[in-house]
Structure formats: C-alpha cells, structure tokens
Amino acid sequence: MGTEKINGLQFFIMILLFELGSAVVLGFTYEAGGSSWIVILLSMLAGIVLYLLFTYLAGYHPDLTLTEAVCKITGPFIGRLIALVYISYFFYIAARVLGDFSNLIQMTILRLTPLIVVAGVFTLMVVVASCLGIEVIARTAETFFPWVIFFSTLFLLFVYIDGLPDFRNLQPILDKGWEPILTTVFPQGMTFPFGELIVFMMFFPYLAVPDKKTSIGIAGIIISGVMLTVTQVTILAVHGAEAAKLLTIPLLETISLVNIQDIIQRMDPLIIITMIILGFFKIALFFHAAIIGLHETLHIPRSKRIWLVSGAGIVLMAVTYMISHDYVKHVKIGLDIVPLYVHVPLQIILPVLLIGVAFIRNKVLKTSK
Amino acid sequence: MPRYSRRKRQTPKEETSTDKLGKSLQTNIAQFKQTLGDSTDIVIRNFKAGQTGSMDIAVLYTSGLVNEAIVHDFVLDTLMVQIRQTPLDTIEKQDYQIIKDFAMTGGNITDIDTMGKLFDHVLSGDTVVMLDGSIQAMAIDTRDWESRGVEEPSTQSVVRGPKEGFTETLRTNTALMRRRIKDENLWIRTKPIGKKSKTDVAVVYLNGVADEKVVKEVYHRLDKINIDAILDSGYVEELIQDETYTPFPTVYNSERPDTIAAGILEGKIAIIVDGSPFVLLVPALFVNFFQAAEDYFQRADFSTLIRMVRYLAFFLAMLTPSVYIALTTYHQEMIPTSLLVSLSAQREGVPFPAFVEALLMEITFEILREAGVRLPKAVGSAISIVGALVLGQAAVEAGIVSSAMVIVVSLTAISSFVSPSFSFAISIRMLRFGFMILAATLGLFGILLGLIILTLHLSSLRSFGVPYLSPMAPFIVADQKDAILRFPRWKLTTRPRLISQQKITRENGEAPKPPKRSRRKKRKKQE
Numbered sequence A: 001m002g003t004e005k006i007n008g009l010q011f012f013i014m015i016l017l018f019e020l021g022s023a024v025v026l027g028f029t030y031e032a033g034g035s036s037w038i039v040i041l042l043s044m045l046a047g048i049v050l051y052l053l054f055t056y057l058a059g060y061h062p063d064l065t066l067t068e069a070v071c072k073i074t075g076p077f078i079g080r081l082i083a084l085v086y087i088s089y090f091f092y093i094a095a096r097v098l099g100d101f102s103n104l105i106q107m108t109i110l111r112l113t114p115l116i117v118v119a120g121v122f123t124l125m126v127v128v129a130s131c132l133g134i135e136v137i138a139r140t141a142e143t144f145f146p147w148v149i150f151f152s153t154l155f156l157l158f159v160y161i162d163g164l165p166d167f168r169n170l171q172p173i174l175d176k177g178w179e180p181i182l183t184t185v186f187p188q189g190m191t192f193p194f195g196e197l198i199v200f201m202m203f204f205p206y207l208a209v210p211d212k213k214t215s216i217g218i219a220g221i222i223i224s225g226v227m228l229t230v231t232q233v234t235i236l237a238v239h240g241a242e243a244a245k246l247l248t249i250p251l252l253e254t255i256s257l258v259n260i261q262d263i264i265q266r267m268d269p270l271i272i273i274t275m276i277i278l279g280f281f282k283i284a285l286f287f288h289a290a291i292i293g294l295h296e297t298l299h300i301p302r303s304k305r306i307w308l309v310s311g312a313g314i315v316l317m318a319v320t321y322m323i324s325h326d327y328v329k330h331v332k333i334g335l336d337i338v339p340l341y342v343h344v345p346l347q348i349i350l351p352v353l354l355i356g357v358a359f360i361r362n363k364v365l366k367t368s369k
Numbered sequence B: 001m002p003r004y005s006r007r008k009r010q011t012p013k014e015e016t017s018t019d020k021l022g023k024s025l026q027t028n029i030a031q032f033k034q035t036l037g038d039s040t041d042i043v044i045r046n047f048k049a050g051q052t053g054s055m056d057i058a059v060l061y062t063s064g065l066v067n068e069a070i071v072h073d074f075v076l077d078t079l080m081v082q083i084r085q086t087p088l089d090t091i092e093k094q095d096y097q098i099i100k101d102f103a104m105t106g107g108n109i110t111d112i113d114t115m116g117k118l119f120d121h122v123l124s125g126d127t128v129v130m131l132d133g134s135i136q137a138m139a140i141d142t143r144d145w146e147s148r149g150v151e152e153p154s155t156q157s158v159v160r161g162p163k164e165g166f167t168e169t170l171r172t173n174t175a176l177m178r179r180r181i182k183d184e185n186l187w188i189r190t191k192p193i194g195k196k197s198k199t200d201v202a203v204v205y206l207n208g209v210a211d212e213k214v215v216k217e218v219y220h221r222l223d224k225i226n227i228d229a230i231l232d233s234g235y236v237e238e239l240i241q242d243e244t245y246t247p248f249p250t251v252y253n254s255e256r257p258d259t260i261a262a263g264i265l266e267g268k269i270a271i272i273v274d275g276s277p278f279v280l281l282v283p284a285l286f287v288n289f290f291q292a293a294e295d296y297f298q299r300a301d302f303s304t305l306i307r308m309v310r311y312l313a314f315f316l317a318m319l320t321p322s323v324y325i326a327l328t329t330y331h332q333e334m335i336p337t338s339l340l341v342s343l344s345a346q347r348e349g350v351p352f353p354a355f356v357e358a359l360l361m362e363i364t365f366e367i368l369r370e371a372g373v374r375l376p377k378a379v380g381s382a383i384s385i386v387g388a389l390v391l392g393q394a395a396v397e398a399g400i401v402s403s404a405m406v407i408v409v410s411l412t413a414i415s416s417f418v419s420p421s422f423s424f425a426i427s428i429r430m431l432r433f434g435f436m437i438l439a440a441t442l443g444l445f446g447i448l449l450g451l452i453i454l455t456l457h458l459s460s461l462r463s464f465g466v467p468y469l470s471p472m473a474p475f476i477v478a479d480q481k482d483a484i485l486r487f488p489r490w491k492l493t494t495r496p497r498l499i500s501q502q503k504i505t506r507e508n509g510e511a512p513k514p515p516k517r518s519r520r521k522k523r524k525k526q527e
Helices: A008-026 A033-060 A066-074 A076-108 A115-132 A134-161 A179-202 A210-239 A241-246 A250-255 A268-298 A302-324 A327-368 B002-006 B025-036 B068-082 B095-103 B115-123 B170-180 B212-224 B233-240 B257-266 B286-290 B300-329 B337-347 B354-374 B377-397 B403-416 B422-460 B517-526
Strands: B042-049 B055-062 B109-112 B126-131 B137-141 B186-193 B199-206 B252-254 B269-273 B279-282
Touching: A008 A076, A008 A134, A008 A179, A008 A210, A008 A268, A033 A066, A033 A179, A033 A210, A033 A241, A033 A327, A066 A076, A066 A179, A066 A268, A066 A327, A076 A115, A076 A179, A076 A268, A076 A302, A076 A327, A115 A134, A115 A268, A115 A302, A115 B422, A134 A210, A134 A250, A134 A268, A134 B422, A179 A210, A179 A268, A179 A327, A210 A241, A210 A250, A250 A268, A268 A302, A268 B422, A302 A327, B025 B042, B025 B055, B025 B115, B025 B126, B042 B068, B055 B068, B055 B115, B068 B095, B068 B126, B095 B126, B095 B137, B109 B115, B115 B126, B115 B137, B170 B186, B170 B199, B170 B257, B170 B269, B199 B212, B199 B257, B212 B233, B212 B269, B233 B269, B233 B279, B252 B257, B257 B269, B257 B279, B286 B300, B286 B422, B300 B354, B300 B403, B300 B422, B337 B403, B354 B377, B354 B403, B354 B422, B377 B403, B403 B422
Parallel strands: none
Antiparallel strands: B042 B055, B055 B126, B109 B137, B126 B137, B186 B199, B199 B269, B252 B279, B269 B279
C-alpha cells in the first residue's frame, strides 16, 4: 500500500484517542474502590513495558506489519496461521468495542432505536474510514483532537467550578491494601486499554519517523494514563467509590450533575459527542488493522479493497449484534473472560514467544554464516 | 491521474489548417472567402501598390475586432500612400521581406504560411497583409475591441482595499497582474484551448517560488482538456479539478487582482481565461475559502476575530437547522426546562414535525434566493417584500411554522452569506439538507455521523497534490500564522510550506519599534 505515511504528531494523537477510547467512557474498573486510580497508574507502567515489548518485536522487521512479520519469523505456514489469529482478534475486539458503544448510545440518546441500526451507522463510518486508508484516518484524528481536548477541559472545568468533587471520598487511600489493586492491574487494567496497543504494530510501517515510535508511543501512553487518572479521580470524588461502581456510564452521570447558576446545565452532549468520536477511532483502528492484515495475508488486490471492506463491515455488524445484544452478558464477558483468556495470550504470551523465536533464528543464522 | 489517462485524445479532422498558402493571391482570397461563407464582418481590401501599380496586395481583417484607426493609419496608409514611390516590382521576390522590415510599423508581426493560421489570426483580431506571388503573409497585431472597463468587482467587495476587478479581456487581466508584481520571475504563458472557441488561457506564476511539480501538473491537466469551447473559467475549473464528486471546491476563484496577486506571491498558480473576469488559483485549501482580501488590509487582531466569526458562521449555516431538529425531536432532555416549555408552547399549533417544518422553510428560502439572483434588478425589491412576508410574520400567524423555526432559518440564511467565497457557500447549502435528514433519522448521533464522514472526506481530498485540510491536518505549526489566526504582517515571514516547496522564506520587514527612551531624553536635553 506503499505511499501512505503518518507523521509523528498524528501517530501520537491516534495513540491518545485510542487509549482514551473506551476507558474514559466506560470508566476504568472500580473494583479496587477508592484507590482504583492507583490501578490506572500501575497499569500505565505495565502498559509501557508491554509497549516496549511490541516495539522490540517490531524491531526485527521494522518495515513490516505484525501479520507480515509473523510470517517472516515463524515461516509461512505457522506464520499465516498466527496472522489469521491476530486478524480475528482485531476483528473480534472491534466488534466488542462496537457493541459497547452501540449499547451506550442506545441507552443514552436513542432509546427506541434498534441496536442493529446504531451498530450499522457506526459500521458505515468505520467502513468509509477504512476505504480511505490510514492516512485519512490519521488526518481525521488530527482534526478531531482539538475538539476532544476542548470538551474534556470543559468537562473538568464545569465539574470543578460547580464544586462537585469531594476529595474525602478518596480517603482512606489503600483502604483494602494492595491486593485488590494488584489483582485488577493484572490481567484487566494492564491489557485494557494499554495492552490493546498491540494493534499499532499494524501501523508501525506507515510511520514517517520509524525510529521515534518508542518515544512517541510512551509519551502517548503516559499522557493518556494521566488523563485517565484525572478523570477517574474526579468521578470517584464526585460519586464516592461505592456509588461509582454501580453507575453504567460514570462520566455521563457526573456531567449531568453539573448546574452552575441554572445557565450551564445539561452538558450531556459534550460527553456524548466525545464518546462517539473516541468510539469511532477505536473501532476504526481495530477494524482497519484487521483489513490491512487480511489484505496482506490473502494478497487481495487494491482495486478490490472496497468489496473486502464492505463485506467485512457487514460481518462486523452481524458479529456485534450476536455478541452484544445482551448488554449485561456482554460486559460480564468483557471484564472477566476476555482479558484473561484472549488479551493475555495474544498481547503478552504470543509476542514473548515470537521474540524468542526471532532471537534464536537470528542467532542460528549468524552462527551458520 | 488515471482518470485522465484512460480517456484517449481524439484528433479531429482538420481540413484547412495544414493547407499551405498558394502563390496566387486571388486563389488564396477565393479560398478564404469560401471557407468563411462570405461572412459579412470580414473586410478584404484588395489594391495595387508600388510605383507602377503592378504589386497586388490584399489586407484582411475582422471588423469590430480591430482598431480601425490603427489599420488605416499604419497598414493601409503605409501600403497605399507612403510607399507609393518605392519601386517595389523591381526587386523581385524580396518585396515581402522589404515591406515587413521597412514599411510595417506595427509592434507585433507574425509570419503566416498556412490557411489555418490565416483564419486564426484574422478571426482573433489581427490584420493580415497578403502579397501576390508570396507564399507567406504577415499578421499585424491590431486587436482592439469594445470591452468592459476595469470596474469594482461585484463579488468579494471590501470596505478598505483596492477596488479594481478583473475584466473579460485577457490582456487587461495580465496587465493588472503585471502592475502588481513587477518581477522578472512573474511568468505568463498563454495557450489557446477549445477546438472551436480557441480561447486563450494564461498560466501565471512566480518562477522559482511556485512548486515546479504543481506547475507541470497544471500544464499537464490543461493539455488534457479536449473540448469544443470554453466560455468561462468555470469550464476550466471543472476540467482540471482533482475530484469531481465532492461538494467542496478544490480550485479557488476570484475577481480581485489583489487576492490573486497575494496567492501568486505565496507560490500558487493563477489561471486566467479570456472572456471571464473570474481568475482561478490553485492549489486551493480549505482555509483559503475563509480568508478574505480585507483580512490583510485591516489590523491583524481584528482580522483574526473576524475569521473566527466566519468559521462559527460556517458551522451555524451547516448545522443550525439539524441541531434544532435533533434537539426538539430526540433530545428534549438536553434543552433547559424554561426554554423547552416556551418551545413546546410555540409548537403547539404547528401541524408538522420539526423536520418537515424546517425543510419547508429552507426550501422556501432557497427558492426566494434563487429567484432574487435571476430576477431583473427592477423586480428585485418585490422579492424581499414577499420573502419577508412569507418567511416571517405570515407563516407564523398562519400556524404553519413556529416562530423559533423562523429564527433558525434566518440565522442559517445570514450565516451562509458570511463565507467570502461564493463557491464555498454553495457547498454549505447542499450539505445542510443532508444534515437535516440525518438529524431527523438519528438525532445527535446522525449529525455526528455526518460530521465524521464529512471530515474523513475532507481529509481525503487534495488540491493539486496538497492535502485539502492542511495546515490543520497534517498540522503545520509554521503555517498557523495565516490559517485561522492572522499574525501581524512582520511575522508572516514564511510561505505556506506545502504550497511553495521551494523558497519558503519571504522578504519581510522587522517589527516596528517605538523610538528608544534614552534618545528622547537626549533630544529633550538638546532642546
């Protein structure tokens, strides 16, 4: 696909929007109670380690995407198999995120609209984005980024001006000790959303400044981690740990409390708009990663791309509907099963194995020479 | 550009153009007359010249396209009276050269040897002199026809700034350019386009500043044009733009010489088409359509503020009706209670849903506007009265629309006039209806769907290779000086980076500084 290039700033913005994606909206896990913001900071550190792992793996074949690199490392047969596993993984996560957001939108603003319609509209956006390519997605991210920042700033400003947060809600820190914190960092916090950055391994070759991918990525992780922490602290301080745990969309419940002098009130659209934009980018990036992977593994010519993307879009919609029409079940699977049995093997175990294989291969090649 | 390469150029049969001129003057004239079907505006003056009167000469020109005084004084007078004493027929065969070198006083003389060129020159206003026995003829530039003078442009008017506008004559327009940029690097190249119309199209740019690749691309795309006639620069615009299926213009046009000159100085390329006062400018970016000429003549801070107002108006013109529809139909909980109560009280007697109501009013407004543009000026005032009545009081009183909707439609209408470029305002008008439909079907989510797809589309657009949304996406810090903001003039030291790939830095003065205090003190002491 050759000439498409994304610059450093665009890459950074994409990582930031991706990370904020579902986490800022769905809220991080509140399992650890009043100290759950510590979970985010620790997960962020773990996320940096994971990201270093990904860049190290990408370093073996810097100008290849993950699915191509896998074929080079393990040979064409096993490689293609692993590539297909990753493609289905990206596709599945895209469907999961799409399910999350479609349900949220249905719950908040389109209560009477069928879920499949909402999912279909989202899919339409994603399909258009994927047809136009990664460069256009990156530029769109760049265009929307100031708005996301603007809306988030307004959110914080309004909440704090109104004097909603009560920081006594955060005390005592570490009331339940370290144990619940550590059990939520692994596997849940670490893999979602930070470990999901493995999807960016599909976009590394498009980066115009390839040697800066580590520093840009880490900067993105840290800044998004800090933003997530600030949001989490705010929400906890407003609602208290026990109440926050029960809210479906904590962020939305927070902003709907704002009422400054009866003038600034009903600011829900701020969050809903941000939610849709962030959701769109998260789904689009996962979906596009799957499309790139399919493209390269199955050697589909570029002229037939629109058929591939549209077909994949229809499948995405169907899969989404299948896995998420029951929202409670969907969330339960998302929090309890997916991190441990899907994220961990594909984000941690398999990359480590691949690095091992690549390392040995390099050693053998060198000695044989 | 695969789109262009697929279309094969057809070579039409050209019967007369390659025919050589014959030696016999009478045969040539006969053929000339026959081909033109004895058109009455062609003047053929046939006479005898030289001492003995044995030299047969014909002068051909198109009446109305030439300056008759020049033809009489410098061509006919010279040939018939002043060289009467020259023994032309004695120096055989070199008569042509002698007359050309010693007798003709015209500034611009071209040799012609084919019938095709003969037609070209005569029909575009040159005077052609043909000699019996010569296979060549000379064309003297005597072009001068009735044309509109340089007037104040009817679009893009300014409060402060030059009030000259381009005219329909190519030469006047290039002169207006030359008067503003007296640099040897301002290159003007002309070529005729159009099989029948043979319209002169001039490409104007600053050599060494404009991007070579874009210049080549412009020539390439102009060469590809295969059309009968070009009657306005709109034809050229449509044939050279990057993307046909987009509501947004990717070629800028202006009637103002100062705007075009500023563009050329930035490294853009102007295309002047004979017969059109609208000059094209490429590459054109999204932000260009929000920059008015006056921004650069007024104070920087004021211009920045006005530009922001324009962007606000852009969003208002595009989204006001759709947001109103979305809020009243889907998201009543987002409207503050007191406002909601007053809105619902207004809507109580209205028989239509908000979408139909809005559509009705918007279409009425569009009809009124279109009628206002096409009507003779004398009837124009009637339109405003009818408009005020239909769109205002009467519609509300009749209970067809709510008064809030009248406010929404008026706000939209006024906002759509704010854009300094008419071609851009059209695209907003079109998009507005799309957004209304989306808002009516999916509410706020629909509007966001529209916005995201719109942004994706804008991001994918390019104008002559330059990303349409730059310098916003891709974000270029240096170019922010003149995008949404307008920095003080002494800070505008660089050209847009993606447009002029070479020679980024501009010559520019230093910041004005107040005189130093110490000097003032010294002066006081001296006093």
